[in-house]
Amino acid sequence: xxxxxxxxxxxxxxxxxxxxxxxxxxxxxxxxxxxxxxxxxxxxxxxxxxxxxxxxxxxxxxxxxxxxxxxxxxxxxxxxxxxxxxxxxxxxxxxxxxxxxxxxxxxxxxxxxxxxxxxxxxxxxxxxxxxxxxxxxxxxxxxxxxxxxxxxxxxxxxxxxxx
Amino acid sequence: xxxxxxxxxxxxxxxxxxxxxxxxxxxxxxxxxxxxxxxxxxxxxxxxxxxxxxxxxxxxxxxxxxxxxxxxxxxxxxxxxxxxxxxxxxxxxxxxxxxxxxxxxxxxxxxxxxxxxxxxxxxxxxxxxxxxxxxxxxxxxxxxxxxxxxxxxxxxxxxxxxxxxxxxxxxxxxxxxxxxxxxxxxxxxxxxxxxxxxxxxxxxxxxxxxxxxxxxxxxxxxxxxxxxxxxxxxxxxxxxxxxxxxxxxxxxxxxxxxxxxxxxxxxxxxxxxxxxxxxx
Numbered sequence: 001x002x003x004x005x006x007x008x009x010x011x012x013x014x015x016x017x018x019x020x021x022x023x024x025x026x027x028x029x030x031x032x033x034x035x036x037x038x039x040x041x042x043x044x045x046x047x048x049x050x051x052x053x054x055x056x057x058x059x060x061x062x063x064x065x066x067x068x069x070x071x072x073x074x075x076x077x078x079x080x081x082x083x084x085x086x087x088x089x090x091x092x093x094x095x096x097x098x099x100x101x102x103x104x105x106x107x108x109x110x111x112x113x114x115x116x117x118x119x120x121x122x123x124x125x126x127x128x129x130x131x132x133x134x135x136x137x138x139x140x141x142x143x144x145x146x147x148x149x150x151x152x153x154x155x156x157x158x159x160x161x162x163x
Numbered sequence: 164x165x166x167x168x169x170x171x172x173x174x175x176x177x178x179x180x181x182x183x184x185x186x187x188x189x190x191x192x193x194x195x196x197x198x199x200x201x202x203x204x205x206x207x208x209x210x211x212x213x214x215x216x217x218x219x220x221x222x223x224x225x226x227x228x229x230x231x232x233x234x235x236x237x238x239x240x241x242x243x244x245x246x247x248x249x250x251x252x253x254x255x256x257x258x259x260x261x262x263x264x265x266x267x268x269x270x271x272x273x274x275x276x277x278x279x280x281x282x283x284x285x286x287x288x289x290x291x292x293x294x295x296x297x298x299x300x301x302x303x304x305x306x307x308x309x310x311x312x313x314x315x316x317x318x319x320x321x322x323x324x325x326x327x328x329x330x331x332x333x334x335x336x337x338x339x340x341x342x343x344x345x346x347x348x349x350x351x352x353x354x355x356x357x358x359x360x361x362x363x364x365x366x367x368x369x370x371x372x373x374x375x376x377x378x379x380x381x382x383x384x385x386x387x388x389x390x391x392x393x394x395x396x397x398x399x400x401x402x403x404x405x406x407x408x409x410x411x412x413x414x415x416x417x418x419x420x421x422x423x424x425x426x427x428x429x430x431x432x433x434x435x436x437x438x439x440x441x442x443x
Contacts, residue, residue, distance in 0.1 A: 004192065011188040019184060020176065029181050037187040037194070043193030100171045119168045147168075 007047045011040050014057060018064050024116045025068045027105050035071060056098040061121065062131045065113050072109045103153040110134075111146045118143055179388040283360045283379070283415035293425040301310060301423050302328045303438060304431030306343055309413045313404070319441035321339065326421065329441045330402045331395070339404030340392035342372070347421050348384030357382035364407050374403050379414040387419045396441060 001009075016034060021038075022032035042063050053059040103137055104112050113132060117123040118139075125143075129136045204359040295301075299320035307315055308327065313334035321327035326345035360379040367373040371394035378388045389410050395401040406412070407432060 008188055008192060011191060015187050016184055018179070023179070023181070024172070024176075029179075033182070033185065033187060037190050040187060040191030041194040041198070044191055045198060066257070100168075100175050104172075120172050122169070 003047055003051070006051060010017060010056060010060075011043070014060060015040065016161065017057075018060060020067065020131075021061060021116065022064055024101070024120055025065075025105065025109070026071075027101055035064060035067050038079050039067045042067065058123075058127065058131065061117070065117075065131060068113070069109055089099050093143055100150075100154065103150050106153055107149060111149075113151070114142050115146050115160050167355040186211075205373065217290050224228050231235045234256040241416055252357040253280070269362045281362050281364075281411065283362050283411065284324070294422040295425040297326055297421050297423040298432055298436075299324075299326065299328050300433075300435035301431030302326060302343055302345065303330060305416070305418055305423070305427060306330060306341070306413070309416055310341075311405070311409060318435055318442075320435075322440040322442075329396070330439075334404055336355050337402050338395065339402045340372070340395050341405065342390040342392070344388045344390075345419060345421055346386045346388070353384065356385065356417075356420070358417070359416075362415050364411065371398065371401070375407070375410065377410040377414045379411075379419075381420075387414045387416075389414045 019029075019032050019036040022035040023029055026032055026035065027028060039060065043060050044065075050059050051054060104115060107115065110132065114128055114134075117128045117131060118125070123131070125136055125139050128134075129139045132139070134142075220314050232327055245395055246396045303318050303320070307318075307330065310330075310332055311334065313332045315332055316338065317331040317340070319328065319329045327342065328344075329340060333339070360381050362377060362379045365376045365378070367376060372392045373390045374393035375391040376388060377391070378386060380386045389405075389408060391403045392401055393403050418427065
Protein backbone atom coordinates (compact mmCIF):
# COMPACT_ATOMS: atom_id res chain seq x y z
CA UNK A 1 0.00 0.00 0.00
CA UNK A 2 1.42 3.40 -0.95
CA UNK A 3 1.81 6.27 1.49
CA UNK A 4 -1.09 8.07 -0.15
CA UNK A 5 -3.32 5.02 0.21
CA UNK A 6 -2.32 4.58 3.85
CA UNK A 7 -3.06 8.21 4.52
CA UNK A 8 -6.43 8.02 2.76
CA UNK A 9 -7.37 4.94 4.76
CA UNK A 10 -6.49 6.60 8.06
CA UNK A 11 -8.13 9.89 7.12
CA UNK A 12 -11.35 8.25 5.98
CA UNK A 13 -11.52 6.33 9.24
CA UNK A 14 -10.91 9.34 11.50
CA UNK A 15 -12.13 12.42 9.65
CA UNK A 16 -15.52 12.35 11.36
CA UNK A 17 -13.99 12.16 14.81
CA UNK A 18 -11.57 14.96 14.00
CA UNK A 19 -14.42 17.10 12.77
CA UNK A 20 -16.35 16.48 15.97
CA UNK A 21 -13.38 17.58 18.04
CA UNK A 22 -13.03 20.60 15.80
CA UNK A 23 -16.71 21.40 16.30
CA UNK A 24 -16.31 21.14 20.07
CA UNK A 25 -13.51 23.64 19.79
CA UNK A 26 -15.16 26.15 17.48
CA UNK A 27 -18.92 25.34 17.66
CA UNK A 28 -19.33 25.90 13.94
CA UNK A 29 -19.71 22.87 11.70
CA UNK A 30 -18.51 24.60 8.57
CA UNK A 31 -15.44 25.98 10.25
CA UNK A 32 -14.92 22.57 11.83
CA UNK A 33 -14.92 21.07 8.35
CA UNK A 34 -12.32 23.58 7.16
CA UNK A 35 -10.16 22.99 10.21
CA UNK A 36 -10.38 19.24 9.68
CA UNK A 37 -9.39 19.56 6.04
CA UNK A 38 -6.44 21.81 6.91
CA UNK A 39 -5.34 19.43 9.61
CA UNK A 40 -5.55 16.46 7.24
CA UNK A 41 -3.55 18.37 4.63
CA UNK A 42 -0.83 19.00 7.17
CA UNK A 43 -0.98 15.40 8.26
CA UNK A 44 -0.58 14.30 4.65
CA UNK A 45 2.46 16.53 4.26
CA UNK A 46 4.12 14.97 7.30
CA UNK A 47 2.76 11.48 6.73
CA UNK A 48 6.12 9.71 6.62
CA UNK A 49 6.97 10.99 10.09
CA UNK A 50 3.42 10.81 11.40
CA UNK A 51 2.94 7.19 10.37
CA UNK A 52 5.83 6.22 12.63
CA UNK A 53 4.11 7.78 15.62
CA UNK A 54 2.93 5.53 18.44
CA UNK A 55 -0.49 7.08 18.43
CA UNK A 56 -1.46 8.37 15.05
CA UNK A 57 -4.86 9.60 16.22
CA UNK A 58 -3.25 11.71 18.94
CA UNK A 59 -0.80 13.02 16.36
CA UNK A 60 -3.68 14.05 14.12
CA UNK A 61 -5.51 15.64 17.08
CA UNK A 62 -2.38 17.58 17.90
CA UNK A 63 -2.23 18.96 14.37
CA UNK A 64 -5.93 19.81 14.52
CA UNK A 65 -5.48 21.72 17.78
CA UNK A 66 -2.61 23.68 16.32
CA UNK A 67 -4.63 24.49 13.24
CA UNK A 68 -7.47 25.65 15.50
CA UNK A 69 -5.22 27.76 17.74
CA UNK A 70 -3.49 29.27 14.70
CA UNK A 71 -6.85 30.08 13.19
CA UNK A 72 -8.02 31.76 16.40
CA UNK A 73 -4.77 33.67 16.67
CA UNK A 74 -5.17 35.01 13.16
CA UNK A 75 -8.74 36.00 13.88
CA UNK A 76 -8.17 37.25 17.41
CA UNK A 77 -8.79 40.84 16.43
CA UNK A 78 -12.33 39.98 15.35
CA UNK A 79 -13.07 37.84 18.39
CA UNK A 80 -16.36 38.66 20.10
CA UNK A 81 -16.26 39.29 23.81
CA UNK A 82 -17.33 36.26 25.80
CA UNK A 83 -18.02 38.45 28.85
CA UNK A 84 -21.51 39.06 27.51
CA UNK A 85 -22.45 35.52 28.41
CA UNK A 86 -21.72 36.11 32.06
CA UNK A 87 -24.55 38.55 32.52
CA UNK A 88 -26.77 37.37 35.43
CA UNK A 89 -29.96 38.09 33.50
CA UNK A 90 -28.80 35.73 30.84
CA UNK A 91 -28.23 32.97 33.34
CA UNK A 92 -31.49 33.49 35.17
CA UNK A 93 -33.65 33.06 32.09
CA UNK A 94 -34.45 29.34 31.63
CA UNK A 95 -34.98 29.55 27.87
CA UNK A 96 -31.62 31.25 27.48
CA UNK A 97 -29.83 28.73 29.65
CA UNK A 98 -26.35 27.99 28.55
CA UNK A 99 -25.61 24.60 27.13
CA UNK A 100 -22.37 22.84 27.86
CA UNK A 101 -21.08 23.68 24.41
CA UNK A 102 -21.95 27.34 24.87
CA UNK A 103 -20.21 27.34 28.21
CA UNK A 104 -17.15 25.73 26.66
CA UNK A 105 -17.19 28.51 24.10
CA UNK A 106 -16.81 31.02 26.91
CA UNK A 107 -13.45 29.56 27.88
CA UNK A 108 -10.27 30.86 26.31
CA UNK A 109 -9.20 28.71 23.36
CA UNK A 110 -6.39 26.95 25.11
CA UNK A 111 -8.47 26.19 28.20
CA UNK A 112 -11.27 24.94 26.00
CA UNK A 113 -8.83 22.63 24.27
CA UNK A 114 -7.62 21.34 27.64
CA UNK A 115 -11.15 20.54 28.80
CA UNK A 116 -12.08 18.87 25.53
CA UNK A 117 -8.97 16.74 25.49
CA UNK A 118 -9.27 15.82 29.15
CA UNK A 119 -12.99 15.17 29.38
CA UNK A 120 -14.21 14.51 25.87
CA UNK A 121 -11.22 12.73 24.36
CA UNK A 122 -10.33 11.26 27.75
CA UNK A 123 -6.65 12.10 27.49
CA UNK A 124 -4.43 11.90 30.54
CA UNK A 125 -2.98 15.10 31.95
CA UNK A 126 0.42 14.10 30.60
CA UNK A 127 -0.88 13.56 27.10
CA UNK A 128 -2.78 16.85 27.10
CA UNK A 129 0.42 18.55 28.20
CA UNK A 130 2.25 16.84 25.36
CA UNK A 131 -0.33 17.67 22.71
CA UNK A 132 -0.61 21.30 23.71
CA UNK A 133 3.06 21.57 24.58
CA UNK A 134 2.32 22.89 28.03
CA UNK A 135 3.79 22.00 31.42
CA UNK A 136 1.75 19.40 33.30
CA UNK A 137 1.28 21.85 36.15
CA UNK A 138 -0.33 24.36 33.78
CA UNK A 139 -2.68 21.74 32.43
CA UNK A 140 -3.73 20.82 35.98
CA UNK A 141 -4.25 24.35 37.17
CA UNK A 142 -6.06 25.43 33.99
CA UNK A 143 -8.30 22.39 34.20
CA UNK A 144 -9.32 23.35 37.74
CA UNK A 145 -9.99 26.92 36.73
CA UNK A 146 -11.92 25.91 33.65
CA UNK A 147 -14.15 23.54 35.56
CA UNK A 148 -14.83 26.26 38.12
CA UNK A 149 -15.80 28.62 35.35
CA UNK A 150 -18.05 26.06 33.73
CA UNK A 151 -19.81 25.56 37.05
CA UNK A 152 -20.33 29.28 37.26
CA UNK A 153 -21.83 29.39 33.80
CA UNK A 154 -24.06 26.38 33.75
CA UNK A 155 -27.52 26.06 35.25
CA UNK A 156 -28.12 24.42 38.58
CA UNK A 157 -29.39 21.13 37.20
CA UNK A 158 -26.41 20.81 34.97
CA UNK A 159 -24.04 21.69 37.77
CA UNK A 160 -25.26 18.72 39.71
CA UNK A 161 -23.85 16.49 37.05
CA UNK A 162 -20.29 17.31 37.80
CA UNK A 163 -20.37 18.98 41.17
CA UNK B 164 -17.38 13.92 37.59
CA UNK B 165 -15.41 13.13 34.48
CA UNK B 166 -18.04 10.72 33.25
CA UNK B 167 -20.81 13.22 33.94
CA UNK B 168 -19.04 15.94 32.06
CA UNK B 169 -18.34 13.66 29.14
CA UNK B 170 -21.94 12.46 29.12
CA UNK B 171 -23.18 16.03 29.08
CA UNK B 172 -20.95 16.87 26.13
CA UNK B 173 -22.05 13.78 24.22
CA UNK B 174 -25.69 14.42 24.95
CA UNK B 175 -25.41 17.90 23.51
CA UNK B 176 -23.47 16.62 20.54
CA UNK B 177 -26.21 14.11 19.86
CA UNK B 178 -28.65 16.96 19.52
CA UNK B 179 -26.54 18.54 16.84
CA UNK B 180 -27.34 17.99 13.18
CA UNK B 181 -23.97 18.13 11.50
CA UNK B 182 -23.87 18.70 7.75
CA UNK B 183 -22.52 15.86 5.60
CA UNK B 184 -18.80 15.46 6.02
CA UNK B 185 -18.09 15.88 2.33
CA UNK B 186 -14.88 14.95 0.62
CA UNK B 187 -12.47 16.43 3.17
CA UNK B 188 -10.07 13.56 2.66
CA UNK B 189 -9.97 13.99 -1.11
CA UNK B 190 -9.58 17.75 -0.72
CA UNK B 191 -6.77 17.28 1.79
CA UNK B 192 -5.03 14.87 -0.57
CA UNK B 193 -5.33 17.29 -3.48
CA UNK B 194 -4.12 20.25 -1.43
CA UNK B 195 -1.30 18.22 0.05
CA UNK B 196 -0.12 17.01 -3.34
CA UNK B 197 -0.25 20.54 -4.74
CA UNK B 198 1.79 21.87 -1.81
CA UNK B 199 4.31 19.06 -2.24
CA UNK B 200 4.68 19.86 -5.93
CA UNK B 201 5.12 23.54 -5.15
CA UNK B 202 7.72 22.78 -2.51
CA UNK B 203 9.61 20.52 -4.89
CA UNK B 204 9.58 23.19 -7.56
CA UNK B 205 10.60 25.87 -5.07
CA UNK B 206 13.43 23.67 -3.86
CA UNK B 207 14.58 22.97 -7.35
CA UNK B 208 14.31 26.62 -8.30
CA UNK B 209 16.23 27.69 -5.23
CA UNK B 210 18.96 25.11 -5.44
CA UNK B 211 19.37 25.18 -9.15
CA UNK B 212 18.50 28.72 -10.14
CA UNK B 213 21.83 29.09 -11.89
CA UNK B 214 21.39 25.78 -13.60
CA UNK B 215 17.92 26.67 -14.77
CA UNK B 216 19.07 30.01 -16.12
CA UNK B 217 21.76 28.14 -17.95
CA UNK B 218 19.34 25.60 -19.35
CA UNK B 219 16.71 28.12 -20.39
CA UNK B 220 19.03 30.58 -22.02
CA UNK B 221 21.37 28.00 -23.40
CA UNK B 222 18.44 26.12 -24.86
CA UNK B 223 17.39 29.21 -26.73
CA UNK B 224 20.76 30.53 -27.64
CA UNK B 225 22.62 27.39 -28.45
CA UNK B 226 20.32 26.48 -31.28
CA UNK B 227 21.18 29.67 -33.12
CA UNK B 228 24.67 30.58 -32.11
CA UNK B 229 27.98 29.75 -33.58
CA UNK B 230 28.98 26.22 -32.88
CA UNK B 231 30.61 26.66 -29.59
CA UNK B 232 31.36 24.94 -26.41
CA UNK B 233 29.31 26.14 -23.55
CA UNK B 234 29.87 26.49 -19.90
CA UNK B 235 27.03 24.96 -18.01
CA UNK B 236 26.39 25.91 -14.45
CA UNK B 237 24.28 22.81 -14.04
CA UNK B 238 26.41 19.77 -14.85
CA UNK B 239 23.25 17.78 -15.51
CA UNK B 240 22.68 19.85 -18.61
CA UNK B 241 26.04 19.00 -20.10
CA UNK B 242 24.94 15.94 -22.05
CA UNK B 243 22.46 18.04 -23.96
CA UNK B 244 25.12 20.32 -25.39
CA UNK B 245 25.63 20.06 -29.10
CA UNK B 246 29.36 20.47 -28.88
CA UNK B 247 30.53 19.17 -25.58
CA UNK B 248 33.70 20.69 -24.35
CA UNK B 249 36.69 18.68 -23.45
CA UNK B 250 36.87 17.79 -19.77
CA UNK B 251 39.79 20.13 -19.34
CA UNK B 252 37.98 22.99 -20.99
CA UNK B 253 34.86 22.34 -18.92
CA UNK B 254 36.93 22.29 -15.78
CA UNK B 255 38.57 25.58 -16.68
CA UNK B 256 35.20 27.06 -17.47
CA UNK B 257 33.66 25.83 -14.27
CA UNK B 258 36.38 27.59 -12.36
CA UNK B 259 35.94 30.69 -14.40
CA UNK B 260 32.20 31.18 -14.21
CA UNK B 261 30.40 31.66 -10.95
CA UNK B 262 27.46 29.38 -10.12
CA UNK B 263 25.04 32.20 -10.74
CA UNK B 264 26.24 32.80 -14.25
CA UNK B 265 24.55 31.98 -17.46
CA UNK B 266 25.89 29.94 -20.28
CA UNK B 267 28.69 31.55 -22.03
CA UNK B 268 31.50 30.27 -24.05
CA UNK B 269 33.99 27.98 -22.64
CA UNK B 270 36.94 28.60 -20.62
CA UNK B 271 39.68 30.96 -19.79
CA UNK B 272 39.26 33.86 -22.04
CA UNK B 273 41.50 36.52 -23.33
CA UNK B 274 39.85 38.83 -20.89
CA UNK B 275 39.65 42.43 -21.85
CA UNK B 276 37.98 43.57 -18.67
CA UNK B 277 37.08 41.68 -15.55
CA UNK B 278 33.78 39.89 -15.40
CA UNK B 279 31.35 41.38 -12.98
CA UNK B 280 27.86 41.25 -11.66
CA UNK B 281 25.82 44.22 -10.60
CA UNK B 282 22.35 45.23 -9.59
CA UNK B 283 20.49 47.74 -11.70
CA UNK B 284 17.41 49.55 -10.44
CA UNK B 285 15.10 50.37 -13.27
CA UNK B 286 12.96 52.59 -11.11
CA UNK B 287 9.77 50.98 -12.35
CA UNK B 288 8.03 47.69 -11.78
CA UNK B 289 6.87 47.33 -15.34
CA UNK B 290 6.23 49.56 -18.28
CA UNK B 291 2.68 50.89 -18.19
CA UNK B 292 0.02 50.25 -20.81
CA UNK B 293 -1.39 47.20 -22.52
CA UNK B 294 0.91 44.27 -23.20
CA UNK B 295 1.36 41.87 -26.07
CA UNK B 296 3.45 38.80 -26.64
CA UNK B 297 6.92 39.94 -27.61
CA UNK B 298 7.89 39.48 -31.22
CA UNK B 299 11.28 39.57 -32.85
CA UNK B 300 10.16 42.75 -34.64
CA UNK B 301 9.46 44.38 -31.29
CA UNK B 302 12.81 43.21 -29.97
CA UNK B 303 14.64 44.76 -32.90
CA UNK B 304 12.61 47.95 -32.57
CA UNK B 305 13.38 48.27 -28.87
CA UNK B 306 17.02 47.38 -29.43
CA UNK B 307 17.47 50.12 -32.01
CA UNK B 308 15.89 52.58 -29.57
CA UNK B 309 18.32 51.57 -26.87
CA UNK B 310 21.50 51.48 -28.94
CA UNK B 311 23.78 54.49 -28.91
CA UNK B 312 23.90 56.64 -32.06
CA UNK B 313 25.31 54.85 -35.09
CA UNK B 314 24.27 53.19 -38.31
CA UNK B 315 22.35 49.98 -37.88
CA UNK B 316 22.13 47.25 -40.52
CA UNK B 317 21.76 43.51 -41.01
CA UNK B 318 18.71 43.29 -38.78
CA UNK B 319 17.72 39.64 -38.69
CA UNK B 320 15.71 37.26 -36.62
CA UNK B 321 15.83 33.68 -35.50
CA UNK B 322 14.45 31.15 -37.94
CA UNK B 323 12.39 29.14 -35.50
CA UNK B 324 10.32 31.79 -33.78
CA UNK B 325 12.53 32.04 -30.72
CA UNK B 326 12.83 35.53 -29.23
CA UNK B 327 16.30 35.93 -30.68
CA UNK B 328 17.48 38.79 -32.90
CA UNK B 329 20.62 40.22 -34.44
CA UNK B 330 21.71 43.63 -35.62
CA UNK B 331 24.91 45.35 -36.72
CA UNK B 332 25.90 48.71 -35.30
CA UNK B 333 28.54 50.97 -36.82
CA UNK B 334 29.53 53.92 -34.67
CA UNK B 335 31.92 55.20 -37.28
CA UNK B 336 34.80 52.83 -36.78
CA UNK B 337 33.38 49.73 -38.37
CA UNK B 338 30.42 47.44 -37.74
CA UNK B 339 29.94 45.14 -34.83
CA UNK B 340 27.33 42.46 -34.34
CA UNK B 341 24.93 42.34 -31.41
CA UNK B 342 22.49 39.55 -30.68
CA UNK B 343 19.73 39.57 -28.09
CA UNK B 344 17.79 36.64 -26.74
CA UNK B 345 14.95 36.59 -24.21
CA UNK B 346 14.10 33.78 -21.85
CA UNK B 347 12.02 33.15 -18.77
CA UNK B 348 12.44 30.62 -16.02
CA UNK B 349 9.46 28.55 -15.04
CA UNK B 350 8.15 29.94 -11.74
CA UNK B 351 5.14 28.78 -9.81
CA UNK B 352 3.78 30.97 -8.46
CA UNK B 353 5.44 33.63 -10.57
CA UNK B 354 6.57 36.57 -8.45
CA UNK B 355 6.10 40.14 -9.64
CA UNK B 356 8.53 41.49 -12.20
CA UNK B 357 10.19 43.73 -9.62
CA UNK B 358 12.11 46.89 -10.28
CA UNK B 359 15.62 45.52 -9.97
CA UNK B 360 17.63 43.45 -12.41
CA UNK B 361 20.80 41.56 -11.63
CA UNK B 362 23.22 41.91 -14.48
CA UNK B 363 26.24 39.72 -15.13
CA UNK B 364 28.98 40.63 -17.58
CA UNK B 365 30.95 37.63 -18.82
CA UNK B 366 33.77 37.09 -21.27
CA UNK B 367 33.88 34.32 -23.77
CA UNK B 368 36.76 32.52 -25.34
CA UNK B 369 37.28 31.02 -28.75
CA UNK B 370 33.90 32.25 -29.83
CA UNK B 371 33.90 35.62 -31.47
CA UNK B 372 30.10 35.74 -31.56
CA UNK B 373 30.05 35.85 -27.77
CA UNK B 374 33.09 37.93 -27.04
CA UNK B 375 31.16 39.54 -24.24
CA UNK B 376 27.90 38.27 -22.83
CA UNK B 377 25.71 40.50 -20.69
CA UNK B 378 22.78 38.86 -18.94
CA UNK B 379 20.12 40.58 -16.87
CA UNK B 380 17.78 38.58 -14.68
CA UNK B 381 14.56 39.80 -13.12
CA UNK B 382 12.78 38.48 -10.04
CA UNK B 383 9.95 37.02 -12.16
CA UNK B 384 12.43 34.81 -14.04
CA UNK B 385 12.76 37.00 -17.11
CA UNK B 386 16.29 36.94 -18.52
CA UNK B 387 17.73 39.11 -21.27
CA UNK B 388 21.02 38.15 -22.86
CA UNK B 389 23.11 40.40 -25.07
CA UNK B 390 25.90 38.81 -27.07
CA UNK B 391 28.51 41.30 -28.20
CA UNK B 392 30.47 39.80 -31.05
CA UNK B 393 34.00 40.62 -32.08
CA UNK B 394 33.27 39.23 -35.53
CA UNK B 395 30.52 39.52 -38.07
CA UNK B 396 28.09 36.86 -39.12
CA UNK B 397 30.37 35.35 -41.73
CA UNK B 398 33.25 35.45 -39.27
CA UNK B 399 34.87 38.39 -40.95
CA UNK B 400 36.55 40.57 -38.36
CA UNK B 401 34.27 42.90 -36.52
CA UNK B 402 34.45 44.85 -33.33
CA UNK B 403 32.71 44.97 -30.01
CA UNK B 404 30.68 48.10 -30.39
CA UNK B 405 29.27 48.57 -26.91
CA UNK B 406 30.99 49.18 -23.64
CA UNK B 407 30.04 47.04 -20.70
CA UNK B 408 28.06 49.90 -19.21
CA UNK B 409 26.17 50.51 -22.42
CA UNK B 410 25.36 46.84 -22.79
CA UNK B 411 24.32 46.64 -19.14
CA UNK B 412 21.94 49.55 -19.54
CA UNK B 413 20.38 47.91 -22.60
CA UNK B 414 20.00 44.49 -20.99
CA UNK B 415 18.50 45.98 -17.84
CA UNK B 416 15.89 48.05 -19.64
CA UNK B 417 12.53 47.21 -18.03
CA UNK B 418 10.76 47.10 -21.39
CA UNK B 419 12.29 43.73 -22.25
CA UNK B 420 10.17 40.69 -21.56
CA UNK B 421 8.25 37.87 -23.15
CA UNK B 422 5.36 40.29 -23.16
CA UNK B 423 6.04 43.85 -24.18
CA UNK B 424 4.26 47.14 -24.60
CA UNK B 425 1.54 46.68 -27.23
CA UNK B 426 2.45 49.84 -29.16
CA UNK B 427 6.07 48.83 -29.23
CA UNK B 428 5.13 45.40 -30.56
CA UNK B 429 2.91 46.92 -33.28
CA UNK B 430 5.56 49.42 -34.35
CA UNK B 431 8.27 46.78 -34.25
CA UNK B 432 6.26 44.38 -36.38
CA UNK B 433 5.58 47.14 -38.88
CA UNK B 434 9.22 48.13 -39.04
CA UNK B 435 10.97 44.78 -38.73
CA UNK B 436 8.21 42.29 -39.50
CA UNK B 437 9.86 41.16 -42.71
CA UNK B 438 13.40 40.84 -41.38
CA UNK B 439 15.49 38.06 -42.86
CA UNK B 440 16.47 35.02 -40.90
CA UNK B 441 20.04 34.83 -39.72
CA UNK B 442 22.08 31.71 -39.72
CA UNK B 443 24.40 30.79 -36.93
